[in-house]
Amino acid sequence: MRIVMIGAGYVGLVSGVCFADFGHDVICVDNVAEKIEALRRGDIPIFEPGLHELVKSNSDAGRLSFTTDLQKAVGWADVVFIAVGTPSRRGDGHADVSYVYEAARQIARAASGYTVVVTKSTVPVGTCDEVERIIRETNPDADISVVSNPEFLREGAAIGDFKRPDRIVVGTEEPRAIAVMTEVYRPLHLNQGPLFFCERRTSELIKYAANAFLAMKITFINEIADLCERLGADVQKVARGIGYDKRIGDKFLHAGPGYGGSCFPKDTLALVKTASDADSPMRLIETTVAINDNRKRAMARKVIAACGGSVRHKKIAVLGLTFKPNTDDLRDAPALTIIQALQDHGAEIAAYDPEGMAGARALLSDVEFGEDPYAIAAGAEALVLVTEWDEFRALDFRRLHATMKVPNLVDLRNVYPPQEVRRHGFHYVGIGKGGDRDGHRD
Incomplete structure (x- = not known):
């Protein structure tokens, strides 16, 4: 053809x-x-x-x-x-x-x-x-x-x-x-x-419905993560427990800083507008959009809390800028909102991403870009893992501990078991880890 x-x-x-x-x-x-x-x-x-x-x-x-x-x-x-x-x-x-x-x-x-x-x-x-x-x-x-x-x-x-x-x-x-x-x-x-x-119209709607459902699933597990932190439960185990149910499945049940990228943000918004124009409002999707927008700045507040309530004049090192691994796409990436929110609170930001730094330089100001995780961690009072690139999955915590001013890890993708990180002298903050904050329940 x-x-x-x-x-x-x-x-x-x-x-x-x-x-x-x-x-x-x-x-x-x-x-x-x-x-x-x-x-x-x-x-x-x-x-x-x-x-x-x-x-x-x-x-x-x-x-x-x-x-x-x-x-x-x-x-x-x-x-x-x-x-x-x-x-x-x-x-x-x-x-x-x-x-x-x-x-x-x-x-x-x-x-x-x-x-x-x-x-x-x-x-x-x-x-x-x-x-x-x-x-x-x-x-x-x-x-x-x-x-x-x-x-x-x-x-x-x-x-x-x-x-x-x-x-x-x-x-x-x-x-x-x-x-x-x-x-x-x-x-x-x-x-x-x-x-x-x-039919053509059915095909067009299938695309929007699929992306809206997946965005809603991500938002659902993120809200469950917030509840886990309040009640002393572990969101990863909750996700695993419900994911065994074939009616639910285990995909898109990974709690994190919110969805981004080229599809979910614009497609959910477009579906909301289409439904509104058709006088058939989609309240679930409207709420999904609102929750996701708010969540990104909420992640900055999590970093601020990990730093004792203030990040003013403190160096914060950010690992991962793209909205997901294995892409250079920065569209609606949570890291961008988190960095801006931290800067609004007076933080000094250093950042590293394997593929996203060229694009990020055009979008971010007053950010120090480094050549690897250890370069940006030097003198930092928190290391924030935002995008789960493979090269961030086996960090040398002894080396990080030696170079950071304060050994804080804010793991927004739950890449690391808390006990492993704490064993190296770090204070660990994850997502939906209410039963393992500093080793005991709230």
Whole structure:
């Protein structure tokens, strides 16, 4: 199949590269010439494990190419995926689908022969209807089918998610489009990738419903963690105990500083706005959004309490800036809010992240960036573990104790057993560890 991916960002690039790796011929289109030139050189604009190698191997094999010439690429294609950004719109929180609609207009002018146009971007319910209207209005003679095909990729594990998916949701009821999309995803049949066909509007809502549910699950366990701290219970054991129930499952039950990233914050907000406009408010999701926003600053208060009630003129070392490990994505990362809140209380911040420091320098001011955990810990009165990168899972606490001014560890991901850390002379604060604060119950 000849596939064009409009948008060489995270979703478009990963999806396009994986399609090429399955043997399809793929062209990734983007209107940023510098990005296209970098991709042609093999310079990848995002950090995603394994992506660089796949770009190189498929480019070398001639199955993957990059261009700014949308018209020529679309005219060549059997299937055109729209994978442009849909950020939260300023002022009202709705998803901004203007880039999707502009792509639709350009596709309408360039399409040649029967073409399946697929919205891969996360879009509000009804967007595909509008995409089809725009195409038919722009070019009444266009022979097209418009399909919804949401992505379910986790940053840091996107290639594995694409190649071994839980499900492939395709929104169309047109027989020709069903046949084409079945062929597009045929290579995944060997991995038992289940193709689920449904109506377009159902497909669009599935994406929002999935992300909202996962965000709600994270928020639920975070509130249970707060209760554990009050009642003297252990949230990790609670999560394990309820996770054995197959109706609940153990995924997304890891208490922490709140969710961030490119999907959950904007998608929950967009769903709330969509539901409100439809006069069907979603109170659970509204509350989830509010709780998560408040939680990030609450984590700063936890650090302040660990430092005796004040961080003014105290050095605080922050481990991890990205919203999760194995990505350089800083969008809505809890660390950014926590750092700002600590600075508002007079703290001096030092920070380290394996992949996120270049982006963080543009977002944070008055922060000292170090080359490793031990460099930033020197003279610090607290070490705050915010993102659970693998290299933070086996810290040398003897070395840290020797270099820190006050041996405080605030573990916002519960990476370490409290007893192990205390054995090295540290004061330990975790999340939802009410039964093990300083070795005894409150």
